[in-house]
Amino acid sequence: MFSFDGFKKIWLVDFEFNQPEGCRPTPRCMVAREWRSGQTVRVWLEAAVMPPPPFLFGPKDLLVAYLASAELGCFLELDWELPQHVLDLYVEFRRLLAGQSPAAGFGLLGALMHFGLSHGVDQTEKTAMRELAQASVFSNAQKAALLAYCEADVVALEKLLAAMQARLDLPRALLRGRYMAAVARIERTGIPLDTTALGLIQRHWPELKHQLIAEIDAGFGVFDANGAFVAARWLRWCAAHQIPWPLLNSGRPQLDDDTFAEMAKSFPVILPIKELRATLGQARETKFSVGLDGRNRFLLSPFGSRTSRNQPSNTRSIFGPATWYRYLIQPTPGRALAYLDYEQQEFGIGAALSGDDRMKDAYASGDPYLSFGKQAGAVPPDATKMSHPTERDRYKTCALGVQYGIGQDALARRLNLSPAHGRELIAMHRKVYQKYWTWSDRIEARAMLGSPLVTAFGWRIRAGAGANPRSLRNFPLQANGAEMLRIAAIALTEAGIAVCAPVHDAVLIEAATDQIDAVAKAAQALLERASQAVLGDFTLRTEAKIIRWPERFSEPRGAAMWERVTQLLPQFTAPLNRDLG
């Protein structure tokens, strides 16, 4: 079954469709060609009654596509049953590149060029055809043109498959293809939002921003009429108040949050500006793509990062910008949401993959960070989160930092400790988790010598002498975490659970209010099984946060800002609207 020979039919498929921001796709046409026989099917789909599929995908048939989530999204829209086996050449192209960027990008044209192939259609015509697909009425000539273009993509896909065929790891490629089916379902589901509040925030954004600024900036005058912080005005104000502000090499003032915090210690008078900058920093204009049904939909951009994480646009996804926006996530009446995430996912992955028993014990304890302190003998065995909060914070920062390859000085600075103390913390980690470090050292060494690093299911990165050693050490943690969430997404969607979005180490799911507890529980079991699929006999714990209508998603980190915004909103809904005066 795991060679092409095992498949009865291999269909290369491409759709043209129309998809306004935030909406589900409307298929226009499809062309499919069977790989061996050359049999070609051309279907115009723009009709009131959508036709049944011109082919049926049996258990021994394969669908091949480029970014298959789009094609499978059309399948779902047409109520066609999804194929069991999917090969996505976009995903496999990314895998073959192993972290490198192709000269002509990751589109179909870019992939063809990478293999020295050509496409019958150039970028200009591609753009024109994509525009044509947005039309609502089509002449016969336009239909023919769009179908011809669609077929050209299938021909291109055929050439690409021939070029890539020998270099595929088929069983794993099919697993990734299966994930693309999950992506299609997730992109279709979307995230329910409170569109009333979102509309108010977006419509009145300039006033909101102005009001947030007006109060505080009155005594400083460093913001301009558009609400932008003016560096020159800031330097002038500082000079006038005898404050020697630190400059960057370029001569511009150093305006990051840390600098403000540092300077505020000596000059507390700047505190309000620091606060205001922090507030505005997390309050940028957004362009969440929301469908007419009030759901936030966006491309997940699966496998978009070198570690194979999804990489959706930060402005289109509600999970992209600052966390206070998540208060806009709200189930509709009768519905409920559950946010499920892995506890200390990367710590657990490191423990399991390195086989470090002490690290595994720490994970199993339920509080890995405090356990780390106990194992190091730095806190008593009966210490708790409550009895030793400061210490726990240090071991937590240390353990998390180590996963990113933090150095002793950076760790010390972050914890406001002496360099010696930073060194001691890292030494503690090295000593307690010796086996983890041996494993991690070997990974760096191997990759530096040029052999690729590979995850449990075959995602790879190729490094070389010039690589960042911290990226290499982090790769197995982050990339296997991505594998885990993909397995979970497959399991959840195939079990019929509505998945609204994946969020790196978490998923947002949806169900009827009276079913959410049971569904969330079942989903947690699937997430735990997904962790076993990646880690062998080691299981990661998950946490569930349930949101029932009319509750909204809450997030402590964003609570203050959300509070501030909601206090300003009622003025815009007052019955006497001055615009009408």
Next chain:
DNA sequence: TCTATATCACCC
């Protein structure tokens, strides 16, 4: 006026 780069803020 447009584009490229640097810097910064946010997410997991």
Next chain:
DNA sequence: AAACGGGTGATATAGA
């Protein structure tokens, strides 16, 4: 050269 991983994106400034 710096030394905290993977990202997206807004904004300011410099330069063509």
